[in-house]
Amino acid sequence: MSDKRIELHLHLEGAAPPELIRRLAEEKHQRLERVFDAQGRFAFRDFGHFLQVYEAATSVLKTPQDYARLVTAVAEGLAEQRVIYAEVFVSPAFCGNHDVDGWRDYLAAMQEASARAEARHGVTLRGIVTAIRHMGPEVAKQAALCAAETAGDWIVGFGMGGDERMGKPRDFAYSFDLAREAELGLTVHAGEFGGPDSVRGALDDLRVTRIGHGVRAAEDHALIDRLAESGTVLEVCPGSNLKLGLFPDWTSHPIDQLRRAGVPVTVSTDDPPFFHTSLSREYDRLAEVFDWQAEDFQAINVTAAKAAFCDAETRARLL
Ligand code: ADE
Ligand code: ZN
Numbered sequence: 627m628s629d630k631r632i633e634l635h636l637h638l639e640g641a642a643p644p645e646l647i648r649r650l651a652e653e654k655h656q657r658l659e660r661v662f663d664a665q666g667r668f669a670f671r672d673f674g675h676f677l678q679v680y681e682a683a684t685s686v687l688k689t690p691q692d693y694a695r696l697v698t699a700v701a702e703g704l705a706e707q708r709v710i711y712a713e714v715f716v717s718p719a720f721c722g723n724h725d726v727d728g729w730r731d732y733l734a735a736m737q738e739a740s741a742r743a744e745a746r747h748g749v750t751l752r753g754i755v756t757a758i759r760h761m762g763p764e765v766a767k768q769a770a771l772c773a774a775e776t777a778g779d780w781i782v783g784f785g786m787g788g789d790e791r792m793g794k795p796r797d798f799a800y801s802f803d804l805a806r807e808a809e810l811g812l813t814v815h816a817g818e819f820g821g822p823d824s825v826r827g828a829l830d831d832l833r834v835t836r837i838g839h840g841v842r843a844a845e846d847h848a849l850i851d852r853l854a855e856s857g858t859v860l861e862v863c864p865g866s867n868l869k870l871g872l873f874p875d876w877t878s879h880p881i882d883q884l885r886r887a888g889v890p891v892t893v894s895t896d897d898p899p900f901f902h903t904s905l906s907r908e909y910d911r912l913a914e915v916f917d918w919q920a921e922d923f924q925a926i927n928v929t930a931a932k933a934a935f936c937d938a939e940t941r942a943r944l945l
Contacts, residue, residue: 630944631905632930633704633712633894634813635838635861637756637787638693638736639684639720640897641700644668650686650695658682668900673819673870676900677760677789684720690735693721697736701743701751703898707905709749711944713935715756715785717769724768726775737780750943752782752936754813755805759788763797770801774808782935783811785838790820795827802832811935813838813861818872822846829858836861836933841872843889844880854888859933864912865903866896882916885926892930 644666651658661682663669668683670676687696697714704712716736722728733753740751755773757766766786773784784805786798795816802812816828818839825843828834829852840860843849853860864879873879885891893912895905912918931944 629708630924630927630931631707631709632892632927632934632944633709633905634836634859634892634930634933635863635894635896636700636712636714637897638696638700638714638716638753639687640680640900641703641714641895642683642687642696642899643699643703644899646696646699647683647686650692654686654688656686658686667902670900673789676870680897680900687720690721690732693732694735694739697739697751698743701740701747701749703904704751705743705747705749709905711750711752711931711934711936711940713752713754713783715787716753717756717758718772719758719761719765719769724765724772726772729772730776733776733781740780750936750940752934752940753780754783754785754811754935755781756784757786757788757798757801759786759790759798759815760792761788763793763801766798766801767804770804773805773810777805777808777810779937781810782937783813784808785813785815787815787838790815790818790824794831795824796831799831802834806833811835815839817842818867818870822849825849825853829856835859839863839867841867841880841884844884850884850887850889853884854890857890859890859892859929860884861894862891863894863896863901863908865898865908866901869901869903876911876915879915881912882918890929890933892926892933 670679721732757769812834813836815838817825836859
C-alpha cells in the first residue's frame with residue numbers, strides 16, 4: 627500500500643477524539659448530553675441529527691488553546707494512520723464567531739500546534755476555511771472574509787460544508803469569488819445530500835476545482851463525463867457516505883465506477899470518530915470490495931497530491 631497517504635477532506639472538529647471532547651467538557655464543567663452512546667462513541671440517528679451532535683461536541687472547544695490541543699490530537703491520529711499530508715476544514719463560526727482579529731488568534735494557535743506536530747511526527751497540515759451552508763449566505767461571506775484576510779502559507783483554501791439542501795449554490799457565489807481573488811483553492815460539499823444538479827451548480831456558479839463527496843454525480847452520465855473532462859477532483863469519503871445512509875452497502879458505493887469512468891477520485895475520512903472509521907479501515911474495505919491493489923492506492927494519492935492546495939514546494943514532497 628502507498629507510503630504517501632494524503633487526506634484532502636477532514637473536518638478538524640469532526641476529527642476530534644471523543645476522549646478530548648469529554649476531557650474538555652469536564653474541565654469546563656459543561657454537561658454534554660446525548661452526544662455519546664453507551665460505549666462512549668459519538669452517536670446520531672441521521673444527517674440532521676449528526677449536524678446537531680457535531681455542533682454540541684464542538685461547543686466544548688472554546689479557546690485558541692483548545693484548538694491547539696485539537697490540532698495536536700488530530701495530527702497524532704493522522705501520523706498513526708501514516709498520513710503525511712492533510713488539509714483540514716476549519717470554521718471561523720466556531721473560532722471567534724467570525725471576528726477577524728479573534729480568528730487570527732485561533733489561527734496562530736492552530737498553526738503553532740501544526741508546526742510542532744510536523745516536527746514531531748512528520749505530518750504536514752494545511753487549513754481550508756469552511757463556511758457552514760445552513761448558516762446562510764451572509765454568514766458565509768464573513769467566513770470568506772476571514773479566509774481572504776488570512777490566506778497564505780497555512781490557510782490554502784476556502785470551502786463550504788453543512789446542509790447541502792439549504793439554498794442554491796449561486797447564493798454563495800460572492801463568497802467563493804472573494805476567496806478566489808485571494809488566490810485560495812476552492813472546494814465545496816456537493817453531491818452528498820444533493821443530486822447531480824447540486825454538483826452542476828457547484829461547477830457553474832462556484833467554479834471549484836474540487837468537490838467534497840460528489841458521489842451522487844454517478845446518477846448522471848453526462849455529469850460523469852464533464853467531471854472527467856474537466857479533471858474536477860472528488861474528495862470521496864465512502865465510510866461517511868455509508869454511515870449517513872447514502873448507499874445501503876459498500877458494493878453499492880460508486881467510487882470504483884466513477885474512477886473507472888475517468889473521474890479523478892481521492893479517498894478521505896470526513897469525520898472519522900463520528901463515522902467509526904480511519905483511513906486504514908477505508909483502504910482495507912476498498913481493497914476487499916473493489917479489489918484495489920497497492921498501485922491503485924498509489925494512484926489516488928498522486929491524484930490527491932496534484933489536487934492539494936499547498937504551494938509547489940510542499941506538493942513536490944508529496945509526489
Ligand atoms: N460537516 C462535517 N461533516 C459533514 C458532512 N459529511 N457533510 C456536510 N457537512 C459536514
Ligand atoms: Zn465533509
